[in-house]
Amino acid sequence: MPxxxxxxxxxxxxxxxxxxxxxxxxxxxxxxxxxxxxxxHSVCAQGGINACNDVARQQGYSEYQHxxxxxxxxxxxxxxxxxxxxxxxxxxIIDLLDRMGVPFxxxxxxxxxxxxxxxxxxxxxxxxxxxxxxxxxYALDEQVRRHAADGKxxxxxxxxxxxxxVTGEGDQRRCVGIVAQDMRTMQVRAFRxxxxxxxxxxxxxxxxxxxxxxICTGGAASRCYQAGARYANAEMIQxxxxxxxxxxKCRLMxxxxxxxxxxxxxxxxxxxxxxxxxxxxxxxxxxxxEKYPKYGNLVPRDIASREIFDVCVNQAMGVAGENQVFLxxxxxxxxxxxxxxxxxxxxxxKFVGDDPRHTPMRIFPSVHYSMGGxxxxxxxxxxxxxxxxxEHRAGDTPPADATPGRGMKPGAINNAMTxxxxxxxxxxxxxxxxxATRLGANALLSCIFDGLFCGTSVVNYCRDDSTPPAxxxxxNEYDAAVRREEAKAKRLLxxxxxxPAVDPATNPYVxxxxxxxxxxAACTVVKTGPRLEQCLRTLAxxxxxYSRLRxxxxxxxxxxxxxxxxxxxxxxxxxEVIAKGGLxxxxxxxxxxxxxFPDRDDENFLRTTVAEYRPNADSxxxxxxxxxxxxxxxxxxxxxxxxxxRVESQPRAPRHSxxxx
Amino acid sequence: MTATATAxxxxxxxxxxxxxxxxxxRWESFxxxxxxxxxxxxxxxxxxxxxxxxxxRRTTPIVWDANCLEEVCGACTMVINGRxxxxxxxxxxxxxxxxxxxxxxxxxSKFPVVRDLWVDRSRxxxxxxxxxxxxxxxxxxDRGPGPRETPEKQALRYxxxxxxxxxxxLEACPQFLLIDxxxxxxxxxxxxxxxxxxxxxxxxxxxxxxxxxxxxxxxxPGGVSDCGNAQNCVKVCPKDIPLTESIADIGRQTTLxxxxxxxxxx
Numbered sequence: 006m007p008x009x010x011x012x013x014x015x016x017x018x019x020x021x022x023x024x025x026x027x028x029x030x031x032x033x034x035x036x037x038x039x040x041x042x043x044x045x046h047s048v049c050a051q052g053g054i055n056a057c058n059d060v061a062r063q064q065g066y067s068e069y070q071h072x073x074x075x076x077x078x079x080x081x082x083x084x085x086x087x088x089x090x091x092x093x094x095x096x097x098i099i100d101l102l103d104r105m106g107v108p109f110x111x112x113x114x115x116x117x118x119x120x121x122x123x124x125x126x127x128x129x130x131x132x133x134x135x136x137x138x139x140x141x142x143y144a145l146d147e148q149v150r151r152h153a154a155d156g157k158x159x160x161x162x163x164x165x166x167x168x169x170x171v172t173g174e175g176d177q178r179r180c181v182g183i184v185a186q187d188m189r190t191m192q193v194r195a196f197r198x199x200x201x202x203x204x205x206x207x208x209x210x211x212x213x214x215x216x217x218x219x220i221c222t223g224g225a226a227s228r229c230y231q232a233g234a235r236y237a238n239a240e241m242i243q244x245x246x247x248x249x250x251x252x253x254k255c256r257l258m259x260x261x262x263x264x265x266x267x268x269x270x271x272x273x274x275x276x277x278x279x280x281x282x283x284x285x286x287x288x289x290x291x292x293x294x295e296k297y298p299k300y301g302n303l304v305p306r307d308i309a310s311r312e313i314f315d316v317c318v319n320q321a322m323g324v325a326g327e328n329q330v331f332l333x334x335x336x337x338x339x340x341x342x343x344x345x346x347x348x349x350x351x352x353x354x355k356f357v358g359d360d361p362r363h364t365p366m367r368i369f370p371s372v373h374y375s376m377g378g379x380x381x382x383x384x385x386x387x388x389x390x391x392x393x394x395x396e397h398r399a400g401d402t403p404p405a406d407a408t409p410g411r412g413m414k415p416g417a418i419n420n421a422m423t424x425x426x427x428x429x430x431x432x433x434x435x436x437x438x439x440x441a442t443r444l445g446a447n448a449l450l451s452c453i454f455d456g457l458f459c460g461t462s463v464v465n466y467c468r469d470d471s472t473p474p475a476x477x478x479x480x481n482e483y484d485a486a487v488r489r490e491e492a493k494a495k496r497l498l499x500x501x502x503x504x505p506a507v508d509p510a511t512n513p514y515v516x517x518x519x520x521x522x523x524x525x526a527a528c529t530v531v532k533t534g535p536r537l538e539q540c541l542r543t544l545a546x547x548x549x550x551y552s553r554l555r556x557x558x559x560x561x562x563x564x565x566x567x568x569x570x571x572x573x574x575x576x577x578x579x580x581e582v583i584a585k586g587g588l589x590x591x592x593x594x595x596x597x598x599x600x601x602f603p604d605r606d607d608e609n610f611l612r613t614t615v616a617e618y619r620p621n622a623d624s625x626x627x628x629x630x631x632x633x634x635x636x637x638x639x640x641x642x643x644x645x646x647x648x649x650x651r652v653e654s655q656p657r658a659p660r661h662s663x664x665x666x
Numbered sequence: 667m668t669a670t671a672t673a674x675x676x677x678x679x680x681x682x683x684x685x686x687x688x689x690x691x692r693w694e695s696f697x698x699x700x701x702x703x704x705x706x707x708x709x710x711x712x713x714x715x716x717x718x719x720x721x722x723r724r725t726t727p728i729v730w731d732a733n734c735l736e737e738v739c740g741a742c743t744m745v746i747n748g749r750x751x752x753x754x755x756x757x758x759x760x761x762x763x764x765x766x767x768x769x770x771x772x773x774x775s776k777f778p779v780v781r782d783l784w785v786d787r788s789r790x791x792x793x794x795x796x797x798x799x800x801x802x803x804x805x806x807x808d809r810g811p812g813p814r815e816t817p818e819k820q821a822l823r824y825x826x827x828x829x830x831x832x833x834x835x836l837e838a839c840p841q842f843l844l845i846d847x848x849x850x851x852x853x854x855x856x857x858x859x860x861x862x863x864x865x866x867x868x869x870x871x872x873x874x875x876x877x878x879x880x881x882x883x884x885x886x887p888g889g890v891s892d893c894g895n896a897q898n899c900v901k902v903c904p905k906d907i908p909l910t911e912s913i914a915d916i917g918r919q920t921t922l923x924x925x926x927x928x929x930x931x932x
Contacts, residue, residue, distance in 0.1 A: 103812035
């Protein structure tokens with residue numbers, strides 16, 4: 006019998022960590038990526054990666070408190086056991102990255118330096134300049150290159166995942182490979198494997214301009230969803246408070262800018278057009294510091310985004326009357342800023358033209374991250390308290406220690422597995438861990454944790470002999486899957502017409518742009534029922550136009566227009582899941598804020614939104630999405646109100662004293 | 667499309683196009699409305715939505731390589747007005763400030779063209795394997811922290827490690843030439859980026875264990891001695907990596923390595 010193989014789709018942090026872990030345990034990996042893996046979207050992560058550390062520990066911090074912060078930050082929507090396991094592994098993950106040679110910033114004595122980040126009062130964020138994601142990705146890329154040189158990894162770069170090959174029916178369904186397309190030659194091919202790991206990232210492009218990279222369409226996740234995988238908490242979309250609006254995208258301005266002392270403010274007087282340096286301290290409204298004296302500028306992202314949105318949109322207090330606020334670092338030593346934040350300050354300087362060391366930056370919120378994703382399961386670990394614990398305070402003895410296996414059972418084959426056997430979801434596309442809002446610097450952690458911890462689960466599944474090997478699946482199942490994808494591509498290519506009178510209504514780029522504008526307007530910072538219903542009608546209209554799509558290029562070689570147009574169809578389907586989930590969740594929780602239901606409703610909605618695709622829906626409204634609400638495992642920590650100590654503040658109110666807090 | 671309506675001026679994009687390997691190249695020009703904050707990427711996106719040339723001929727969207735658009739992934743490198751750089755950080759207001767100014771876009775010339783502005787940079791990544799650009803850790807089990815390091819050494823390693831494999835240094839290098847035949851890559855000049863990565867890993871306590879192999883590779887034909895000292899690489903590096911310092915440093919390391927080998931007879 007041939008050696009079992011695993012497939013990993015996506016070469017960001019999650020995919021590369023999974024690849025390293027799987028090949029290390031003796032299984033060869035076929036790694037697929039639409040870009041050279043070193044150019045994956047993980048490079049865009051800036052601020053850092055969270056982990057309990059020796060310094061914080063001596064101040065009363067613990068892995069358990071990191072866990073408590075993460076579930077509180079996520080407004081209790083995350084299943085708790087996997088979160089505990091992730092936070093417990095964080096210090097080991099930092100050590101491993103350190104061994105791989107990640108140039109983490111250092112203290113004078115040579116220890117790993119730490120910075121403050123949102124949602125915590127402790128320094129628990131490790132960083133490499135302000136390009137931490139890039140540095141982590143490179144370290145894993147180097148390890149994968151090393152294994153590839155030894156022949157253990159077959160890297161397929163510039164290959165696009167098109168569909169999972171799923172065999173069997175009902176509960177017996179399992180994934181035994183994928184269909185993919187070479188983006189240069191346009192060849193469509195099936196690849197056989199015992200297991201498939203989807204590590205395909207987020208779906209920011211559905212919102213048009215976001216902080217995401219161009220490949221983050223959500224297309225691959227949508228294809229798995231359409232093939233029968235469940236999609237969970239789709240409506241939980243994180244809007245990052247500080248981004249630089251641009252003509253082609255919104256560039257991230259890292260939370261580390263606030264972690265290193267950056268202050269968010271607007272002039273107290275509407276329309277005050279003086280240069281920010283000329284506006285005296287008492288005429289500036291530091292609205293986050295005044296409303297949240299405890300956390301200040303480092304409240305979680307959804308809160309900061311809503312406050313900025315409120316100041317600009319509802320109160321029309323934005324700088325120069327525009328949708329923008331100041332993010333100010335000019336009170337800090339320029340040399341210190343260069344050392345700690347050089348990379349992101351250069352980005353701002355390059356794209357805007359001002360030097361943030363001397364002129365406050367102008368920023369506005371932008372879509373950044375999807376907490377939702379493919380639904381996955383897990384086997385709980387050994388920590389099973391008789392009753393959930395209350396809020397954890399610094400210095401308290403943690404009710405659970407950080408021994409491996411407290412939260413999730415190591416190596417259990419169902420960890421991070423979707424409802425289709427053998428199909429796993431790692432990293433951002435895995436809905437687990439972050440609940441209704443992700444804390445800053447937890448994304449890099451969850452990606453690498455999935456790869457390292459759940460990678461072992463993939464190996465165990467591949468070696469489990471209770472299922473027949475993928476080799477036993479008849480070749481004609483793979484051939485049929487290839488033919489279906491070839492037919493789909495042909496349909497799009499045949500839409501190219503010599504007629505020069507091109508209708509913008511059927512232009513994929515026009516449809517894509519309208520999709521982005523609509524989704525940003527209806528499904529981000531502030532949502533309402535009527536607006537979401539309108540959004541669903543707009544999406545139906547866009548889908549109708551999509552069915553008449555006209556492609557501008559029918560080349561049989563390196564046809565990017567085909568790739569985009571095909572993904573657009575899948576984005577429209579996922580957009581419906583996002584909008585419909587938002588409509589049905591009649592409460593406000595974390596990043597999901599409903600103006601018509603402003604309160605959290607644990608009784609009805611402390612539930613995971615689970616969507617299943619019905620390909621042949623024949624209901625009158627042709628609704629393809631069956632959405633149910635599943636219980637959340639809150640057996641470790643009792644849900645409590647998530648306030649971050651908010652108090653009232655008005656533009657003209659005197660400043661609150663923060664002394665003594 | 668509202669942005670188009672409010673645009674005040676237009677820019678001409680003159681683009682060298684090619685349908686595929688072995689195909690002839692041709693020029694096409696496009697007049698593009700300039701949005702506020704426009705860069706070369708946003709102009710190419712505007713063309714993709716409605717690909718009509720300056721003389722009114724309908725054509726296909728331009729094919730180009732891009733991903734992060736924040737000048738950190740390296741993908742969107744091309745030759746803009748004769749100089750290799752990232753198209754995302756190329757702002758229209760800076761390179762073509764007046765109405766009707768022209769921006770010329772060409773694919774990098776040192777790599778085989780895939781289509782239009784998209785080139786195949788496999789050789790660049792292959793060079794990283796040639797110099798064993800990794801730290802050979804034992805495994806991914808929990809074995810405690812990595813080596814401690816001074817802030818000065820971290821600062822050097824971090825700077826070297828920000829190389830995003832974009833290829834600007836190779837495009838600018840007179841010694842690095844286009845080679846289609848991948849069997850000849852291992853004896854052709856490896857390029858400044860890979861030499862600098864060798865320096866990065868030789869400076870790491872675990873990476874150093876492969877120092878000998880790296881220096882052997884860089885002593886072989888196509889290694890560091892093929893550098894012609896034109897110093898173009900350091901001038902075009904978008905991340906200001908001290909590439910010429912790296913080349914000089916590796917040059918010294920290979921000399922010492924050769925001497926040590928001569929004395930020890932190994």
